[in-house]
Amino acid sequence: MxxxxxxxxxxxxxxxxxxxxxxxxxxxxHAEAVEDEEQAVREALRHPIDCQPLDDIIQPSDTVCIVVSDITRLVHTDRMLPVLVQELNRIGVQDHQITVLVSQGTHRAHTEQENEIVCGSDMVRRLHIVQHDCHDASALTCVGRTSFGNDVYINSLAAKADKLILTGAVSFHPMAGFGGGRKAVLPGIAGFDTIMRNHSLALSEVPGGGCHPGCHAGALEGNPFHEDMKEACAMVRPDFLINTVFTPDGDLYEVVAGHWNTAWEKGCRDLLRIGSVPIxxxxxxxxxxxxxxxxxxxxxxxxxxxxxxxxxxxxxxxxxxxxxxxxxxxxxxxxxxxxxxxxxxxxxxxxxxxxxxxxxxxxxxxxxxxxxxxxxxxxxxxxxxxxxxxxxxxxxxxxxxxxxxxxxxxxxxxxxxxxxxxxxxxxxxxxxxxxx
CATH class of the missing domain: 3.90.226.30 (LarA, C-terminal domain)
Incomplete structure (x- = not known):
């Protein structure tokens, strides 16, 4: 035994x-865990993938919207967000110019305690934190329609901010292939009808066929669920992304930052390498x-x-x-x-x-x-x-x-x-x- x-x-x-x-x-x-998470975040921010560093993207006068995941996601936002805000402050962006938008998707709003768990008590005290409500039509802006016929409505705070930064974690997702990346926009800060239209793509094209065969963990190519999300995110044109990647045992493996799609794709490739197991x-x-x-x-x-x-x-x-x-x-x-x-x-x-x-x-x-x-x-x-x-x-x-x-x-x-x-x-x- x-x-x-x-x-x-x-x-x-x-x-x-x-x-x-x-x-x-x-x-x-076996994947070595990151020993110094703060340093890993700072290094990723200062050496971004396929885009300019924050110093060249952000102006001191900019309003900045930072999208963060809700409490149901393992991200380490409480360790990532302070470093990101430090970098913005160094550039000249003041706390009052920063809005943290919690990407609930269709989930319930956080309690104040959950905000502190996710963001850290210092960030809650210093920054304006908003809970996305997918049902509040007055808080949404339409940014276009995807090739799948999905009208993309997103939170107006993200649409109107001078700069938009996505955060999250790359993970396996049973329909989208992988979490993180574009998922911070759709479903994260999207309207209810937009979310539902996107997610309906997880059903087979043939009635009675159950689930779409292309919508499963680790699959991006031929996955309409993912492709619709990607098109929606491209319409929003995020200025920067930072995502964490965890080992299957829940330790931080790496931090990827830079272009909202290509930096995230690197995280997907790395997760597939360390997280898939042949049997x-x-x-x-x-x-x-x-x-x-x-x-x-x-x-x-x-x-x-x-x-x-x-x-x-x-x-x-x-x-x-x-x-x-x-x-x-x-x-x-x-x-x-x-x-x-x-x-x-x-x-x-x-x-x-x-x-x-x-x-x-x-x-x-x-x-x-x-x-x-x-x-x-x-x-x-x-x-x-x-x-x-x-x-x-x-x-x-x-x-x-x-x-x-x-x-x-x-x-x-x-x-x-x-x-x-x-x-x-x-x-x-x-x-x-x-x-x-």
């Missing part, structure tokens, strides 16, 4: 697994964590783990997740869709009126339905939500593992294989050859 420890909220869960049954303990290739065999059981807080803050974010873990698991296999989910029912619209069992009806409804939370729930429920069983280790107060979503709750990882072993024994499966994914939302299994 070997004890495996998986992240769970701000703590962990552990279970004893027969080591001879473990096929893979998946982590990305030769699909597991009977995959035990996975989204990566702990904030990636398991709610189910909406947590199911990214489902969308990567399923790639390591045989059809009809078993999935086990450690997801604390203290904010499990946020957003409520996602939870409502997650409770729906008629997937054909869900797809028809999404085609009539696309809702991103509905689509994420639809895709996650398709995964759950394709498995023999899906166990979720979570808080006891979350058990009813988990049951209603077609999954099985457990209080501890050891309890979930014992339930899974019982199912394996009932099936007569003694030569089972297990894969461990401690940071499933950030680890992409790539099946190279099925070992029969």
């Amino acid at each position: 070997k004890t495996y420890v998986l992240p769970y909220g701000k703590g962990n869960q552990k279970a004893d697994i027969p080591e001879d049954h473990v096929l893979y303990d998946l982590h990305g290739p 030769q065999k699909l597991a009977d059981v995959t035990i996975a964590s989204a990566g702990g807080y904030p990636k398991d803050l709610n189910l909406y974010q947590s199911v990214k783990a489902h969308m990567n873990a399923v790639l390591a698991t045989r059809p009809g296999g078993i999935l086990i997740f450690t997801l604390e989910c203290p904010d499990i029912q946020e957003p409520a619209i996602f939870t409502d869709w997650f409770f729906r069992n008629d997937l054909d009806a869900c797809e028809r409804e999404l085609r009539n009126q696309f809702l991103m939370p509905g689509f994420v729930a639809f895709k996650a429920r398709c995964i759950i339905q394709s498995m023999k069983a899906v166990y979720v280790v979570t808080r006891k107060e979350n058990f009813d939500v988990i049951r209603r979503s077609g999954q099985i709750p457990a209080a501890t990882l050891e309890e979930a593992w014992q339930m899974a072993r019982t199912v394996l024994e009932e099936e007569g499966c003694r030569d089972y294989g297990v894969t461990i994914m401690s940071h499933a939302a950030a680890t992409l299994p790539v099946l190279c050859n099925i070992d029969t």
Whole structure:
């Protein structure tokens, strides 16, 4: 037996697994973590990719809008933003000329405490921080229409600022291919209808076909979801970008800065190199964590783990997740869709009126339905939500593992294989050859 420890909220869960049954303990290739994050940010800012440095872009008289991710994203904004503001101050831009725009997309607004967690208390005290509201039409400006027929409305503060700087983190995204980059604009600071039109591109072009085959983690070419975002961002013409890239274990690997697209693309290439892992065999059981807080803050974010873990698991296999989910029912619209069992009806409804939370729930429920069983280790107060979503709750990882072993024994499966994914939302299994 070997004890495996998986992240769970701000703590962990552990279970004893027969080591001879473990096929893979998946982590990305070894990648050295950045030791001095402040210096890494400053170096990236002063040596940008494919564009001039901030000194040549920003004038002391400019108003500057800085777009930052909300609390559901691992970015290290609280470490990045102070350095960026220092650089702007050095150029001559004063604090009162800077607006921080939190790119909620369709997510709820931050509390004051969450603003401090994301931006840092000093930045909250010094800067004007605005929560984007995708439903507030009076705060939106139309900047054009994409080739996909999407009318692009974005937050007017970003549209009207003299200079626009995007921040965020490059990550694997189950529909957009990668997070970060252009995603700070769409869906980050876009209007609700713009977001929904973009996200509807994640459905198959053929009714009844489910999800679009080009919209999955790590895919950009032939991905309409991404291509629409890119066109929208090009219309906004951001002046600068700075993004963080993390190892699958959640450590900062690098900081990329410069042109809003080419600097981000470098981050994507590097993440693919350190975050994708080749496998030769699909597991009977995959035990996975989204990566702990904030990636398991709610189910909406947590199911990214489902969308990567399923790639390591045989059809009809078993999935086990450690997801604390203290904010499990946020957003409520996602939870409502997650409770729906008629997937054909869900797809028809999404085609009539696309809702991103509905689509994420639809895709996650398709995964759950394709498995023999899906166990979720979570808080006891979350058990009813988990049951209603077609999954099985457990209080501890050891309890979930014992339930899974019982199912394996009932099936007569003694030569089972297990894969461990401690940071499933950030680890992409790539099946190279099925070992029969």
